[in-house]
Amino acid sequence: MRTLTWRLVAIAVLLVAVTAMAIGAVTTLAMRDTLDARLDADVRDALMRTVGGPGGPRPGGDFGPGQAVGTVTAVVPDAGRTTGQRLAESEDGWPEATPLTDAQLDALTDVTAGDQPVSVDLPGLGSYRVLAADVAGGQVVVGLPGAEAEATVDDLVRLELLATLLGIAAAALVGTLVVRRQLAPLRDVARTAHRVAELPLATGEIDLDERVPERLTDERTEVGQVGSALNTLLDHVENSLAARHRSELQVRQFVADASHELRTPLATIAGYSELARRRPDDEVALRTALTKVDEESQRMTALVEDLLLLARLDAGRPLAQETVDLTSLLLEAVTDARVLAPEHHWRLELPEHAVEVRGDEQRLHQVITNLLTNARKHTPPGTTVTAAANAGGFSVHDDGPGFDAELTERAFERFTRGDRARHREGGVGLGLALVAAIVDALGGQVTLESRPGDTTVTVWLPED
Structure with missing residues (x-):
């Protein structure tokens, strides 16, 4: 698997190589065109010096004045034998004319007169640029060697190849250093992710304090965006793990509390059943046993329900969504409460117009009943309990002793009871938990404010 560093460096090197080769190719072509143009101009000048002097072309292809070493000339008559010479450098350093071979003359004979020089390969001499001109009785051919231009181009190509190789090597070295340095923050982010991946996250309370350093979370950069996103993910994971841990603890506590609450009526039923079995002829004992068994069975039934x-609410079972007359439910519930607890002072505050909300009528009646029952059971006689309807919900207020401060925040948790602050008359601590669960399932909200002499539970519900 090729790393990102390797790929970035390879791309940089490839770009340098392609760019260098493109520049080299363009430079070489431009140089060759320039040298060829200059050589062609020299060939034309050489031809003019050969045929343009007084009296026309020189006999036998003699050179005119000012010709360069390496120049070849040939006279091709309309009839007769072709003759030609080459201007070479003698041993003493002076130029001298040497005759051309038959093969070389044959190559020059094939050249036709024209305006543009052409390339001809002369045996033993190499490539030449030659130009022919018609004269009286035949034509004259003049040529200059192209070896020098070719050598210049070859030297340029070799220099370009060397420069390209050096450029590639430099690009690979510098690119590796630069890319590694630029990707160092990304490696720091990766190390943070690896440290988090090595943490035991399956069970228990998780201490997830690993975070990407703040210097690597600047969202103006790509690495900063990755670091910021990873920190956001870690925050979400930490919150989710904390919620999962709290849920596990609540489930364990819920099972323990439910088992404890069920154990008491079961023990009572078992005891009175044993009493009835041992004293089958005692009618009083039998009636007492049956009465207690019935009471405890009803208590267990209510708890299980x-x-x-x-x-069901935890599983997301939907409740009915219908128009409910909240004022009618409050009136009915307060009327029942007056019958059950005449020693309390019950008050009902209703607006001039009926308050209608969206919800499940049966469950809303259960919510109101639970709140009034909670106020009745956990306040002393003489307490004033006020149920008030308002736009979008209702509230239940009492002037009893109130909740303990440490119980206020968890009053809606299951099996929470304010035994020390209120007078307990039965119950297992599910009343307010049911209220919160039902209201939440209906899309509403419930709050509790409590201090001595002033306790208010407020319920907001979706309006119709």
């Missing part, structure tokens, strides 16, 4: 309702 509450637990089943909570389980």
Whole structure:
């Protein structure tokens, strides 16, 4: 698997190589065109010096004045034998004319007169640029060697190849250093992710304090965007793990509390059943046993039904969504409360017009009943309890002793009871938990404010 560093460096090197080769190719072509143009101009000048002097072309292809070493001339008559010479450098350093071979003359004979020089390969001499001109009785051919231009181009190509190789090597070295330095922050982010991946996250309370350093979370850069996104993900994971841990603890506590609450009526039923078995002829004992068994059975039934309702709500079971007359429910519930607890002062505050909300009528009646029952059971006689309807919900207020401060925040948790602050008359601590679960399932909200002499539970519900 090729790393990002390797790929970036390879791309940089490839770009340098392609660019260098493109520049080299253009430079070489431009140089060759320039040298060829200059050589062609020299060939034309050489031809003019040969045929343009007084009296026309020189006999036998003699050179005119000012010709360069390496120049070849040939006279091709309309009839007769072709003759030609080459201007070479003698041993003493002076130029001298040497005759051309038959093969060389044959190559020059094939050249036709024209305006542009052409390339001809002369045996033993190499490539020449030659130009022919018609004269009286035949034509004259003049040529200059192209070896020098070719050598210049070859030297340029070799220099370009060397420069390209050096450029590639430099690009690979510098690119590796630069890319490694630029990707160092990304490696720091990766190390943070690896440290988090090595943490045991399956069970228990998780201490997830690993974060990408702040210097690597600047969202104006790509690495900063990755670092910031990873920190956001870690925050979400930490919150989710904390919520999962709290849920696990609540489930364990819920099971323990439910088992404890069920154990008491079961023990009572077992005890009275044993009493009835041992004293089958005692009618008083039998009636007492049956009465207690019936009472405890009803208590367990109510507890199990509450637990089943909570389980259904936790599973997301939808409740009915219909128009409910909240004022009618409050009136009915307060009327029932007056009958059950005449020693309390019950007040009902209703607006001039009926308050209608969206919800499940049966469950809303259960919410109101639970709140009034909670106020009745956990306040002393003489307490004033006020149920008030308002736009979008209702509230239940009492002037009893209130909740303990440490219980206020968890009053809606399951099996929470304010035994020290209120007078307990039965109950297992599911009343307010059911209220919160039902209201949440209906899309509403419930809050509690409590201090001695002033306790208010407020319920907001979606309006119709």
